[in-house]
Amino acid sequence: MADNIFNKVSSELTETTITSMLDEEIKMHKKEPPKLPIIKLKLPPKESVIKIKEKKKSEESIFKVLQETKVEEPPKPAVPYTTLIQEMRKSWRFRRFGKPLKTYALKRPASPLPVLRKEEIRKQKFYKLKKEFIGMELLTPGLIVFLLFSWIPIIKTFIISMQRITSMHTVEFVRLENFFKLFTDLKFWEAFGHSITLSLLVIAFGAWIPFLIALYIYEMKKGSGLVKVLYFIPFLTPAVPASILWKWIYNQGFGLLNSVISLFVPGNVYIGWLTDSKIVLFSIAIVFVWKIIGWATLIYLAGLQNIPKTLFEDASLNGATVWQKIKEIILPSMIPVIVTVVFLQLISGLQVFTEVYIMTNGGPSAASEVIATYIYKKAFLYMDIGYASAVAVFFLFILVFITLLRMNINFKRG
Amino acid sequence: MAKKSSSDEVRYLFPFYEMKQSRVRIIYNIWGVFVYSFAILISIPFVWMLITAMLPINYIFSPLDEVIKNFKLNFEYFKKAWEIVPFSLYFFNSFFVSILVVFVQIIISSMAAYSLSKLKPSIYHIVLILFLSTVLIPFETIAIPLYLTLKDFSLPGIFSINLINTYWALILPPIANAVNIFIFKSFFDKLPNDFLESARVDGCSEIRIFYNIVLPISKPIIVVLSIINFVNIWNSFFWPLIVTNDPQIFTLMLGIYKIIEDGQPWNIVMSAVTISMIPNIILFIVFQRQIMKGIVFTTLQE
Numbered sequence: 001m002a003d004n005i006f007n008k009v010s011s012e013l014t015e016t017t018i019t020s021m022l023d024e025e026i027k028m029h030k031k032e033p034p035k036l037p038i039i040k041l042k043l044p045p046k047e048s049v050i051k052i053k054e055k056k057k058s059e060e061s062i063f064k065v066l067q068e069t070k071v072e073e074p075p076k077p078a079v080p081y082t083t084l085i086q087e088m089r090k091s092w093r094f095r096r097f098g099k100p101l102k103t104y105a106l107k108r109p110a111s112p113l114p115v116l117r118k119e120e121i122r123k124q125k126f127y128k129l130k131k132e133f134i135g136m137e138l139l140t141p142g143l144i145v146f147l148l149f150s151w152i153p154i155i156k157t158f159i160i161s162m163q164r165i166t167s168m169h170t171v172e173f174v175r176l177e178n179f180f181k182l183f184t185d186l187k188f189w190e191a192f193g194h195s196i197t198l199s200l201l202v203i204a205f206g207a208w209i210p211f212l213i214a215l216y217i218y219e220m221k222k223g224s225g226l227v228k229v230l231y232f233i234p235f236l237t238p239a240v241p242a243s244i245l246w247k248w249i250y251n252q253g254f255g256l257l258n259s260v261i262s263l264f265v266p267g268n269v270y271i272g273w274l275t276d277s278k279i280v281l282f283s284i285a286i287v288f289v290w291k292i293i294g295w296a297t298l299i300y301l302a303g304l305q306n307i308p309k310t311l312f313e314d315a316s317l318n319g320a321t322v323w324q325k326i327k328e329i330i331l332p333s334m335i336p337v338i339v340t341v342v343f344l345q346l347i348s349g350l351q352v353f354t355e356v357y358i359m360t361n362g363g364p365s366a367a368s369e370v371i372a373t374y375i376y377k378k379a380f381l382y383m384d385i386g387y388a389s390a391v392a393v394f395f396l397f398i399l400v401f402i403t404l405l406r407m408n409i410n411f412k413r414g
Numbered sequence: 415m416a417k418k419s420s421s422d423e424v425r426y427l428f429p430f431y432e433m434k435q436s437r438v439r440i441i442y443n444i445w446g447v448f449v450y451s452f453a454i455l456i457s458i459p460f461v462w463m464l465i466t467a468m469l470p471i472n473y474i475f476s477p478l479d480e481v482i483k484n485f486k487l488n489f490e491y492f493k494k495a496w497e498i499v500p501f502s503l504y505f506f507n508s509f510f511v512s513i514l515v516v517f518v519q520i521i522i523s524s525m526a527a528y529s530l531s532k533l534k535p536s537i538y539h540i541v542l543i544l545f546l547s548t549v550l551i552p553f554e555t556i557a558i559p560l561y562l563t564l565k566d567f568s569l570p571g572i573f574s575i576n577l578i579n580t581y582w583a584l585i586l587p588p589i590a591n592a593v594n595i596f597i598f599k600s601f602f603d604k605l606p607n608d609f610l611e612s613a614r615v616d617g618c619s620e621i622r623i624f625y626n627i628v629l630p631i632s633k634p635i636i637v638v639l640s641i642i643n644f645v646n647i648w649n650s651f652f653w654p655l656i657v658t659n660d661p662q663i664f665t666l667m668l669g670i671y672k673i674i675e676d677g678q679p680w681n682i683v684m685s686a687v688t689i690s691m692i693p694n695i696i697l698f699i700v701f702q703r704q705i706m707k708g709i710v711f712t713t714l715q716e
Contacts, residue, residue: 134620135533139541142526142595149560149590150548156559209452216449219425219442230453232706233460236698238649240667241687245463248680256462259478290456295709302710312426322441325427337714344713351552354651358671372554372652379558380656392555403550 161390178390187366188374188391194281195370199349201285206292207342213293214300215330228301232294239291239354246287247359250274274360277367284368287355292348296341303337304330336410343406347399371395467491467685474680495686498678503662504669505693511584511665512647516640518589524632527598528624532610548592553652560587561656583657584665588647594639597715601635602628638708641701645694666690 161179164172182188213231217224234242249256250273262269273283311329320328353372356362362369362377371391379388428442465481466474468488473481495501529535530542564583568574577583605628613623629636651667658664664672670690673683698705 131533131620132535135529135535136537138525138529138533138621138624139535142522143541145522146545146548146590146592148563149587150551150556150592151544153556153559153563154548154551156562157555160559160562212445213449213452215427216445219427220446221425227449227453228706229702230457233695233698234456236645236694236705237691238651238667238694240649240651240670241690244670244674244683244687245459247674248466248684249459249462254475256459256478263478290459293456295713298706298710299713302714309424309426312429316429316432322427322438330427340713351554353554357655358674375554375557376652376656380561385558385562389555389558392558396551396555399552400550 157389157392157396160386161393163386165385174386178387179394181387182390182394187369190366191369191371191374194368195350195352195372198281198285198288198352198370199346201282202288202292202349203342203345205285206289206296206345207338209289210293210296210341211300211334211338214297214304215326217297218301218304228294228297231297234291235294237291240358242291243287243355243358246290246355247274250283250359275364277364280360280363280368284352284355284359287359288349288352292345296345299341300334300337303334307333339406339409343402347402350395350399350402463684463688466681467688469681471679471681491681491685492689495682495689498682499669499673499686500661501666501669501686501689504664504666507581507663508648508666511581512644514585515588515647516643518585519591519594519643520636520640522589523591523594524598524629524636525624527595527602528628530595531599531602532605532607533620545592545595548590549596557653557656564657578657579660579663581663584654584663587653588650591643593712593715594643597635597639597712598632600715601632605631637701638704638711641697641704642708642712645697645705648694 162173162175162177164174164177166172217227220227252258252270252272252275255273257273258269258271261271271279273279307330312325315325315329351372352370353376356368356370356373357376360368362373375388375391375395378384378391428438432438433442465485468485468491469481470484470488473484526545530538561578564577564586566574567577577586610623610627613627614620618626648665649667650665651671654665654668655671658668661669661672667690670686673686678686
């Protein structure tokens, strides 16, 4: 110890340093644990808490006495009636330990309704009749329009699907013949497979890319409007101009896509995006995804706004990474939105008509035939109306099945 | 210049106090590059459309370098396209049809929704289920019988008209759209009943309540719905293709489709396509907020 002191002589030797060194030395020898300051909290006496809890039982009995006056009970000790203000005061005073404010204890017992006079009853009846009459009056135009243009046609499709119509006036009734024909028609099943693969391709690209985009746009505050608009413009362009534009881009000899690829690959490139039967569905799906990405990002953004923000703060205070935040917070609360987006994409992918009709019109040797174009061709080109409506009925059942599936999923989630 | 302090901008996935970590910053930047480049990639087709619309015919079938070298601003082909295609007729037809459809749709569906949500006549449940069932049904399935009914639109023994190739065929069937009814109904359900009851006590008749109180309140939703329906009918292609055959009543979309069938050169086709997209872009610029809100509202309604 003395050595230590002598070493420090030259630089700094004050009283405090010497005393601190001494203290350290003493501690080294004694090896006593350091004494920590003990803080004593003053808790309120327990009696006050207990008293309030005891009061609870007696309060509900006020109204029992009022209601059951006939039954003679032994007189109970009078309980002081508490007004609302008193109650609120009490609850404020014992806000930490005491009982919560209960509104049901303050309600009055239900009083019987005053007896109505006969005239009033008649007036009420008249009023109800009037309400019903006006309600029907407001409904009728809607009912007529829907009857003419959606309910009767639905029933008619079912009827026509069991008929063979060769011309306008010769109609045969042939039970389920059209449906038997449908189940053995290979061309129809090909078209059905094409539309299912198309919608699966649309989901495969159109569901997760917009999710990533929406997550980023939700983060950025400056310039988010511009990016949103850029993504949204393709959805706004009508299907006809969009598919003409893409037909030009996919052009085999001079389209943009092939000429861009030929910049990177030596020699001229002649990929038939719309004439090669293997790629046709893929290139149609790309157009569809291009159109639908903006829509999906918009809906994901609307879903993201409903997530409570405090969760993110808690997570980042606990040191969660970005991936953990996405997995634990965002994905579980976004699942219903994702389900709706996926199912709507599935349905709209099955219903594709315009893009296919304009770009390929069924493609090279029916390689891109989908259900809608098949129905259109059968009904309005080959005039095989009965069979076409049988296909339409089959299509309707598939769509109803899909929507029921979606509703089932939603019900299970609650 | 008052700068925005960083506390105004709240981020949730990449908060500012975590951006000091290099890993988080790298992920954020890569993500941003992806999003921006994808946005540019998506808008390239429009740029290509404008470029080809201004190209002279000699350069259309030439490689990309020459196209970019010889590019000049040139509105000659827009004029030519306007001369070749009767755009004014098509614009008028589309506008006429979609405005009429939207007008009738809004009136009918708001009336039906009001009676379903507030007055509740005794056939309420049946009507509701019947309306709901039409939402599920795709238009392709009812197209054939609709065509047949319009071809022989008749009360047996009284009259029968062929409505194909007339404006009626374009206007009547799209009116039956049940989605509007449900959106209106969900809006009217939120209106407090006491509010209407007070008007009733003052002696207001039921129809006057609807006309003078309920409709003015529901102005924003009417605007949103009418814009969205207008755009949908303007863009529709399947039904006009089936029903119309006469170039005098072609809608805009059909008219453009016919250009391709005629075999015009690509620069004129592209300039016609750009002209056809102008009304949609103007609508979007004017009603941007309503369109975005309406699309979210209609899809998340179910």
